[in-house]
Amino acid sequence: xxxxxxxLIVVLIICLTISTxxxxxxxxxxxxxxxxxxxYEKLLESATIIVNLKDKLSTSFYSKVKVSDFISYLNGxxxxxxxxxTTKLGELKVNFEYMNDENIKIPYEIIVNVVDxxxxxxxxxxxxxxxxxxxxSLLEDIVCADNYDDNPKCEIIGNYNTKEAxxxxxxxxxxxxxxxxxxxxxxLNVKEPTSKPNNxxxxxxxxxxxxxxxxxxxxxxxxxxxxxxxxxxxxxxxxNAGVEFVFIRVGSTKGIKGExxxxxxxKQNIEGFNKVGIPVGIYFYSYANSxxxxxxxxxxxxxxxxxxxxxxxxxxxxxxxxxxNEFHQSFYSTSMNAKTFxxxxxxxxxxxxLYSSKNYLEKVWFDIGYDTWLAHYTSKTNYEGxxxxxxxxxxxxxxxxxxNVDINIMxxx
Numbered sequence: 001x002x003x004x005x006x007x008l009i010v011v012l013i014i015c016l017t018i019s020t021x022x023x024x025x026x027x028x029x030x031x032x033x034x035x036x037x038x039x040y041e042k043l044l045e046s047a048t049i050i051v052n053l054k055d056k057l058s059t060s061f062y063s064k065v066k067v068s069d070f071i072s073y074l075n076g077x078x079x080x081x082x083x084x085x086t087t088k089l090g091e092l093k094v095n096f097e098y099m100n101d102e103n104i105k106i107p108y109e110i111i112v113n114v115v116d117x118x119x120x121x122x123x124x125x126x127x128x129x130x131x132x133x134x135x136x137s138l139l140e141d142i143v144c145a146d147n148y149d150d151n152p153k154c155e156i157i158g159n160y161n162t163k164e165a166x167x168x169x170x171x172x173x174x175x176x177x178x179x180x181x182x183x184x185x186x187x188l189n190v191k192e193p194t195s196k197p198n199n200x201x202x203x204x205x206x207x208x209x210x211x212x213x214x215x216x217x218x219x220x221x222x223x224x225x226x227x228x229x230x231x232x233x234x235x236x237x238x239x240n241a242g243v244e245f246v247f248i249r250v251g252s253t254k255g256i257k258g259e260x261x262x263x264x265x266x267k268q269n270i271e272g273f274n275k276v277g278i279p280v281g282i283y284f285y286s287y288a289n290s291x292x293x294x295x296x297x298x299x300x301x302x303x304x305x306x307x308x309x310x311x312x313x314x315x316x317x318x319x320x321x322x323x324x325n326e327f328h329q330s331f332y333s334t335s336m337n338a339k340t341f342x343x344x345x346x347x348x349x350x351x352x353x354l355y356s357s358k359n360y361l362e363k364v365w366f367d368i369g370y371d372t373w374l375a376h377y378t379s380k381t382n383y384e385g386x387x388x389x390x391x392x393x394x395x396x397x398x399x400x401x402x403x404n405v406d407i408n409i410m411x412x413x
Contacts, residue, residue, distance in 0.1 A: 047104045050075040058113040061148050062086055062332060062366055067096045070112060076100035086114050087332075089148070089178070119182040120146040120154075120174035121331075121363065129189040134162045138188070142172060143324045147331045149176035154325075165190050206393040211407055212242050215392075221245055221410040225283065225391065228264045230401050235272040237400030245279045245312060245410055247373075250304050252285035256326070257293060260300050270308045281312030283355060286341065287320060289327045294337040298344035313353035313388075315373055316341045321360065335366035342370050355391075358383045373408075387411070 052073040059065050068081045078098045086092070092112045100106050123143040130136075144154035153175045160168035168188040175181045212222050223245035226233065238246075248269045251262045263269075273280050284301050288294035294316075301314065316338045320327065327334075342352030356365060358376040361383065374387040377394060389408050396407035 043104055044106070047100060047102060047106060048075060049100065049106055049108075051098075051108055053110060057110065058115055059084070059086055060118065061089060061114055061116045064367075067094060070094070070110060074098055074100075076106070079105070084112065089114050089116055116148040116176065116178040116180065118147045119180040120144060120149070120152045120176050122154075122172050122174055122182055122184045124172055124184055124186050126185075127187050127189055129191060130162055131191050131193040132163055132165055133193050134190075138162075140323070140325050143321065144172065144174045145324060145329075145331060146174070146176045146180075148178070150330045150333055151328055152176040160188050160190075162188075162190055165192055203395070205395050205397045205404070206407060208241055208243070208396060208398045208407060211392070211396070211409075215409055216242075219412050221412065223247070223408045223410060224396065224398060224401075225249070225406045225408060226265075226269055226401070230403065230405055231265070232402075233265075233269065233272060234400035235276045235278070238398060239276045239278055241399040243278060243398060245281065245408075246273050247281040247283050247312070247315060247408070248273065250282050250284050250301055253287050253297070256287045256289055258287065262304060266304070270305075274309050279311035280309065281315065281353075282310060283315035283317045284341075286316060286318045286337075288318065288337045288341065289329060290333075291337055291340040294341040295344055298341045302345070302348055302350075310350060313351035313371065313373075314342075314345045315353045315355040317355040319356075331364045332366055334364060335368050338365070339368040339370075342368070346370075353388065361385060 050073070051071065054070050054072050057070055059069075063086050065084055065086065066081050067078055067084070071078075076098045078096055080096065082096075084092060084094060090113070092114050094110045094112050095107070096109075097105055097107050121143070128138070128142065138156055138160075139154060144152060146152040155173050156170055157173055158168060158170035160170060168190070169185070170188050171183055171185050173181070173183045208222070216222055221244040222242060224238070224243055225247035227249035246269075248266060249263045250266050251260060253260050270280060282301065282305055284297060286294065286297050288297055305314070318334070318338065329337075338354055342354065345352040351371075353371045353373050354365065354368065355373040356375065358374060358381065361372065361374065362385075371388040372386065373389040373391065374381065374383055374385075375391040376383055377392065379392070381390060381392070389410050391406050391408045394404060394406050396405045398405055398407070
């Protein structure tokens with residue numbers, strides 16, 4: 001009985017000790033935190049706070065702005081001058097801290113209004129021509145799209161008849177969900193069908209040897225991109241000709257939400273170029289109309305390339321501009337689809353890159369944080385954005401390949 005009593009006393013002492021230590025571990029830091037907070041609050045009461053804001057506390061959707069862009073003066077320095085998330089319209093609470101001249105950390109909050117102030121885009125010139133056997137729809141065939149709104153209201157004002165030859169003065173009008181309006185006057189020319197004239201113009205080519213002579217230096221490499229269109233390739237001959245890298249099409253889908261298919265020459269191309277030691281990149285021709293389908297595209301690509309050596313980026317190639325209206329998506333949505341694809345590629349350890357032509361890079365694509373593969377068929381591009389690769393022609397001639405092939409320049413950092 002005495003042993004049990006002694007045992008209980010020991011247990012009680014241990015429990016009291018643990019409780020005391022626990023209370024000390026919790027209460028002492030909490031008290032210290034409380035005391036420090038109270039001292040800081042007293043310090044703030046006496047601090048000199050001068051924050052002068054700019055007259056305009058608003059910014060455009062998806063603009064690249066920092067906290068400091070809305071402050072004209074403060075008595076100190078911002079501690080973290082971060083970029084704001086401007087991907088949602090409306091009021092945005094911006095919290096930041098700055099160290100004032102008295103070396104006191106000052107918390108501050110401002111409200112910035114994110115607005116869509118960009119009008120819709122209508123891709124039509126002063127004249128638009130069709131023939132009397134035209135079976136399409138002008139509202140579908142003339143691109144009407146917006147930077148933010150997936151479904152701007154588009155209409156053609158004026159009377160016309162695509163089955164009756166003549167000229168019709170019309171206005172294409174578009175309005176987005178923010179009330180931005182675009183109106184484009186144009187003339188619809190409806191003509192009788194005519195037989196196509198014989199084109200006897202002699203084709204021109206860009207020979208790889210000439211491109212090497214004009215563009216190869218210690219900061220560039222010359223390469224090509226290939227698909228089933230190039231047929232069977234003599235890989236040794238291509239390497240001996242001076243090709244230093246290649247992008248290979250892995251496949252595509254049969255239209256929007258269509259069945260996936262592997263490029264019929266993908267396997268022989270990637271094995272052949274791997275064998276002769278030419279660095280390989282990949283491109284996928286996408287019809288993605290949502291983040292979900294873009295993600296599916298990426299997963300399909302990753303599965304098809306997993307057994308091969310990939311040295312260069314994997315490119316997202318989206319080119320469905322001629323029927324863009326069918327996708328019912330904004331330029332932002334199109335860009336986020338691309339980002340979703342490339343984020344998945346990057347997540348698996350590959351490099352990602354966006355492929356597009358100069359025109360659409362300038363008019364459509366948002367900056368999604370990936371390198372660019374520029375398509376611009378000219379001897380000297382005037383594209384002002386940054387790019388890692390330049391597809392300079394589609395009429396290239398290279399030993400080992402029958403017919404035309406795209407020729408590219410890689411810029412070495």
